[in-house]
Amino acid sequence: MADELVVDVAVVGTGPGGEALATRLGGAGLAVAAIESRLVGGECPYYACVPTKAMIRAADALAEARWVPEFAGTADVRPDWGKVAARVRAEITDDWNDQVAVDRLTAAGVQVLRGAARIVEPGVLAVGDRVVRARKGIVLNPGTDPAIPPVPGLADTPVWTNRDAVRATAVPESLAVIGGGPVGCEFTQVFARFGAQVTLLQSNDRLLPLDEPEASALLAERFTAEGIRVRTGVKITSAAHDGERFTLEIEGGEPVVAAQVLVAAGRKSDMAALGVGAYGLNESARGVNVDEHMRVTDGLWAIGDITGKGAFTHMSMYQAAIAAADILGEEHPGAVYRAIPRVTFTDPEIGSVGLTEAAAREQGLNVRTGTTDLSSSTRGFLHKAHGLIKVVEDADRGVLIGATSAGPTGGEVLSALVVAVHAQVPVDELRGMIYAYPTFHRAIESALTDLRS
Ligand SMILES: Cc1cc2nc3c(=O)[nH]c(=O)nc-3n(C[C@H](O)[C@H](O)[C@H](O)COP(=O)(O)OP(=O)(O)OC[C@H]3O[C@@H](n4cnc5c(N)ncnc54)[C@H](O)[C@@H]3O)c2cc1C
């Protein structure tokens, strides 16, 4: 007979949200099992946000030092990837060891099970030859995996995904990056700043297509100035590897030959492997639908990337807090998604919140936009910085419904705009504020002054 464990709540996958939710429920006295097939904490601390931002910190230090001749004298800068790889391994990921996270969960009273969980019937999971029964229900937080696009030959070559790139111990002399979303753009600049000749291949006609076109153009311009070859609107027709080099054939263009290929072409999920059909859900869907309390159906909650509300750690954590309150029967506000912030940590950093101009127009809103170039602000002039602030207003209500802040610390400057969109602060009120001189965020005032139909 299979080994059986009975708990109140079973958490399938411990991404940032799953870990936080299990900790909260365990701390509240529920019997909780957290089931993880890879590393407790999920993609973010081991393969995504945290190691990549450590790499970016290092690449930005190099870029900043390269300003010395412009402003301050001379500097002898010699990039050493060994320092980055050592920090990512030892300080950031503990050599891809999650024992500290497991101990944290255990200390909160949570039982951690290793293995892939599959729903066999409502409230019942199989984990290897163990059966887990969850009296109150199951929370899904399985995240996503890197998708390899269906380019003939590509899957047979030793490409990197983000999971390999964060483990790189050397910088390839040349790198082709497939995909110009946040993952592709962040890695592109890191490896280029450490000396790789990078070609960025983007199928869409612009980088970061979910952001404002002005931000895409700014980034492409910066990448090109740094010696990165940016090719947008490309179709890769085949891929091959001869044991040493990759060759990517491009429709109507020159092939790209590189020592390494990094695939950053989006994510995939597997609802069939999770067994969501046991709840009558579509197993060929990319995720599951949740209500404002993160409920999928009776006794089933979902949080994180698979809810399709934004693949960000802050979303996973936000949803975790709501699901935990719901499970504990606590009074809580439902999820509100009007002010989802997102930051791509390139230089310039691209921060945005809420709706883009195009998305707002598609909704039929009476839209006004205002834009300002950061270089026309005093701080931008002082720093010789490139960037922009763009605000999108619902003119009928007189509130901002979206904004972009691109530039040095663009993600930090964004915070004021997130408050404005979230709290629906009237634009007249924002115009009446005092913005410190000479800050980057003072450019928000100029963008507001520029609002027009
Ligand atoms: C390169 C990269 C950089 C990123 N940078 C940022 C950033 O700077 N900021 C940001 O906010 N977001 C960033 N993201 C996105 C962020 O990593 C995810 O949104 C975040 O990890 C939340 O995901 P999640 O909670 O859905 O689950 P995940 O973090 O994906 O974790 C899910 C866990 O569930 C486990 N699992 C899956 N199926 C099962 C199963 N059947 N049984 C048991 N366990 C299972 C998996 O092994 C995994 O550990 C980045 C992503 C990438 C790829």
Ligand SMILES: NC(=O)c1ccc[n+]([C@@H]2O[C@H](COP(=O)([O-])OP(=O)(O)OC[C@H]3O[C@@H](n4cnc5c(N)ncnc54)[C@H](O)[C@@H]3O)[C@@H](O)[C@H]2O)c1
């Ligand atoms: N800083 C952050 O918050 C951060 C950083 C990285 C990732 N993320 C999240 O992780 C998720 C995954 O990011 P991502 O960049 O992998 O995915 P994405 O889906 O955002 O972008 C993938 C890009 O690849 C391109 N593409 C797809 N197939 C291609 C092909 N065959 N050839 C060339 N280009 C192709 C697409 O045009 C698309 O722009 C995103 O939802 C993002 O929000 C967040």
